[in-house]
Amino acid sequence: MHEAMVAENILEAILAQVPKKKGTVVRIVISCGVINALNDEAMKFAFDSISQGTICQNAKLKIKHIPLKASCNHCHKKFNFDLYDPQCPKCGKSDIKLGADAPLLLKEIEFEEDTD
């Protein structure tokens, strides 16, 4: 359960960052790479269950999947690496060089203050 741990870390990070005022977190955007990808459904489920009773309980969680860049050692084509089809889309060779996988990041927190 990779997602459950990530959800906990994210919730902690958000609670540490949001202003100490009354309000709710309405939207959270996180991004992840390809090798350490998060499963959207598992992640939303994990986050929903641990955020109950916190200011994040009604937040919409969006997960951006950042593609992994690769380049072909044979024809030098640059492309987005596909885990399920790990070869050059141009020449079909699997002699490819992978870039760095995108880290897991907390990109945005949208906070709405209570008006009353």
Ligand SMILES: [Zn+2]
């Ligand atoms: Zn190629």
